[in-house]
Amino acid sequence: MNAFKKTDKPTQHAMINSDLMVALINLSGRQRMLSQRIVLNILFSAHQPQAIVQAKEALTLFVQTHTLLVNGNHEYPGICFDALEKVLFGPDHNEAKIQQFIQRCTHAIDTFERSASLPESVIQTLGEEAGMIVTILNQVTMTYEHESKRCELVRRKKQESLMHSIQKIAKEAKIVSFNAQVIAARSGSAGKEFAVVASVMTDITNEIEQLVAAAMTST
Structure with a gap:
């Protein structure tokens, strides 16, 4: 998996309309659910081998959505306000932690597909990663929600x-x-x-x- 880079998009300049902000909040919230689905399916694969397929699908969707939220496309703005950039690329290095989570999940899936089992160390690491990544993704979602309230206040004042x-x-x-x-x-x-x-x-x-x-x- 290639690491994402901070974009050169202008920050805090353009107002995001309310419908788009709702969509961003929903996408961000879905990332929390996907992260836990990835981990659980990897862990379940020891008893239910078909779960690894679901883990791969969830990981692919997680990566695609994260790419969209960071880099944007013709429909979504990517990182377009300062608070979100600070959460992901600030002193807590949350973007690097998300990339680490992606890499470790990818490694666990590859390991299982090669040997049909997971070392205890991998299982323990994934358990620790699950809690850490939810905390980060909660923070990202809250940042979108705070920005939504700020934008609404600015709109109302205007x-x-x-x-x-x-x-x-x-x-x-x-x-x-x-x-x-x-x-x-x-x-x-x-x-x-x-x-x-x-x-x-x-x-x-x-x-x-x-x-x-x-x-x-x-x-």
């Missing part, structure tokens, strides 16, 4: 700021339309058409204010 800006513009437009109606009234018959336009403008600004109020209530 939406509120936009609504306030629209509200401010609508109020200014209402003042302009009111002044226009006053001028039109003073202009007599010459200002009738202008008065109609000013009235329509007032109706539009009222509608904008109602829509903004409804949008802010629903956030």
